[in-house]
Structure formats: C-alpha cells, structure tokens
Amino acid sequence: MVSDIAVGALAGAAATALLQRLLAGPLSRQRHSRIPQKVKRVTSPNPDWKPGDNVGHPFENNARLQIEPHEGASTMYPFIISSVIPRPIGFVCSLSKEGARNLSPYSYFNVMSHDPPYICIGGCATSGRPSKMKDTQQNLMETKEFTINLISEWFVEAAHHTCGNYDRGVDEVELSGLTPVPSVKVKPPRIDESAVQFECILRDTYDVKNEKGDVTCTILIGEVILVHVLEAVTARTAHNHVIVDLDKYAPVSRMGGDSYARLTEYYDIPRPGKEWQDRSAAVVKA
Numbered sequence: 001m002v003s004d005i006a007v008g009a010l011a012g013a014a015a016t017a018l019l020q021r022l023l024a025g026p027l028s029r030q031r032h033s034r035i036p037q038k039v040k041r042v043t044s045p046n047p048d049w050k051p052g053d054n055v056g057h058p059f060e061n062n063a064r065l066q067i068e069p070h071e072g073a074s075t076m077y078p079f080i081i082s083s084v085i086p087r088p089i090g091f092v093c094s095l096s097k098e099g100a101r102n103l104s105p106y107s108y109f110n111v112m113s114h115d116p117p118y119i120c121i122g123g124c125a126t127s128g129r130p131s132k133m134k135d136t137q138q139n140l141m142e143t144k145e146f147t148i149n150l151i152s153e154w155f156v157e158a159a160h161h162t163c164g165n166y167d168r169g170v171d172e173v174e175l176s177g178l179t180p181v182p183s184v185k186v187k188p189p190r191i192d193e194s195a196v197q198f199e200c201i202l203r204d205t206y207d208v209k210n211e212k213g214d215v216t217c218t219i220l221i222g223e224v225i226l227v228h229v230l231e232a233v234t235a236r237t238a239h240n241h242v243i244v245d246l247d248k249y250a251p252v253s254r255m256g257g258d259s260y261a262r263l264t265e266y267y268d269i270p271r272p273g274k275e276w277q278d279r280s281a282a283v284v285k286a
C-alpha cells in the first residue's frame, strides 16, 4: 500500500516535471502574451471640415523658433526624434561575415515602395567603434543579407533590450531570449515572436555628411525579397488580398526620448475624387 502511494507520487512528480519541460518550450511565451485589445474606429478630428475652411492651429501664440540643422547633432537629435512621430521600428537581424548573429531596433526606418518593396534604415555613426559603424550597418555592408522583424506589443520589452551598447559579437537574440527561426532566402534568421517578417537584400547605401564632411549616418537601402506573416494577424480585402488585421497586430511605434506608443484608435478619411479639385464646385456639392 505504502509502496503504491510512493510509486504514485513518483509518477505524479515525473508527470509534473514533463509538463514543466513542455511549458518551458514555446507555450511558456504565451503566458506573457495577451490577445491585443480591439482598435476602436472613431470619427476624424474635424468631421465637418469643408474644402477652403481655414482651420489654423489651436494656440494663441503664433511665434516660431528657427533651428539651423547645422547647429549640431545634439540640437537636432532630440528635436527630430520627438517631432517626426510616430515612427515604425525595423528590428534588424543580421550576421557578420564570420557568422556572428546580431539583432537591433532602428526607428530611422520605413518602407519606400511596394513593387517591389524597398525599405530604408538610417545607421547613425558611433564613436565607440574604429569603423564608426554600428554592428547592423557593418554586417549589412559585409554580407548584404538581413531580416526585418516588425514589432508587436507582446515582445516590445525583449526587443528594446537588444538596443544596449553591447560589444561587437554579442548575440542579442540569445541575450533577449527571443526565438530565431531559419529564413528561406537569406542566412540571417527571422524572429519568431514577430508577426510580420521581411527577408531582405542590401541594394544600396547613401552616406549622409555633416558640414565638416564627416559621415554621420548611412542610409541603408534594402529590397524585401520574401514576406512572412503570421496567419493569425491577417485579414482579407474585398478583392481577397492579404492585409494585416489591426485588432490582432498591436503595432509599436517609436516616439521621442525613450517613449513608445500604442495604437488604440483610428479613423478613415476617404480620398477626394477629381470632382473636388475645383473648390467652387466642391463647395456647391457640399
């Protein structure tokens, strides 16, 4: 009887250990992830606006400061990153020519076309390296291949953790605990937590120079050669084209300082048709 209880207890412990082992795999990530909340559709800020209405701005004081960009990076940096908002974030995974893996967020980032999709990343020069290049830029220039992993709220803290000024060769995928998955057409992996992943090839670079002639940033221009999208965040248009469903995606945008922002509301403003190009006709129509 006693030994039956002992065997039962042992079997129970083994089952618990097995369950814990299973939970330590992909399922354990889900414990921290919540299904994103619905993004609310609202009316646009001035729904009664008509062509020709003068809206002005809401402030009494109309005085303006003028800032010369060449006053220096320290002046422009906080201004640019706090005014050009919200910015999407390209979470770039790359390999050095020796094969060392790297992962970092870049918010000087956007898509510039769709046929085919081209993206740009601004790699700012760093004084911390003899080459003055951040690892991402050096890797892209060395190997030409990278992945962009768009960031959703469920892994934003882990993604942010990769931005530390870590030594070259530090693997931020491993450091953050994010999950690498093999890509199909390029060597750098994709990040499994990301709902939208692009496999990319570096097509061109453009060096931005300051007044002294120093390269202060390099614009890295890449072509997206394969897209992966988690089916769970997709929807279909009336023409059956795949799009991303806002209610599932929980996109993250970058603001000034250390701030990020969440998308909670959106509104539609239909594109004006040709009939609106003549203001007088448009006023009559309205």
Ligand SMILES: Cc1cc2nc3c(=O)[nH]c(=O)nc-3n(C[C@H](O)[C@H](O)[C@H](O)COP(=O)(O)O)c2cc1C
Pocket (backbone or CB within 6 Å): 089, 102, 103, 104, 105, 106, 107, 108, 109, 122, 123, 124, 125, 133, 134, 135, 136, 137, 160, 162, 163, 164, 165, 166, 254
């Ligand atoms: C959200 C976010 C966006 C960033 N955007 C940029 C950027 O556009 N350009 C840049 O040079 N650094 C940017 N950084 C800083 C880099 O991520 C940081 O310097 C990182 O250490 C670079 O890593 P790497 O040397 O591995 O490429 C950003 C940091 C964060 C947190």
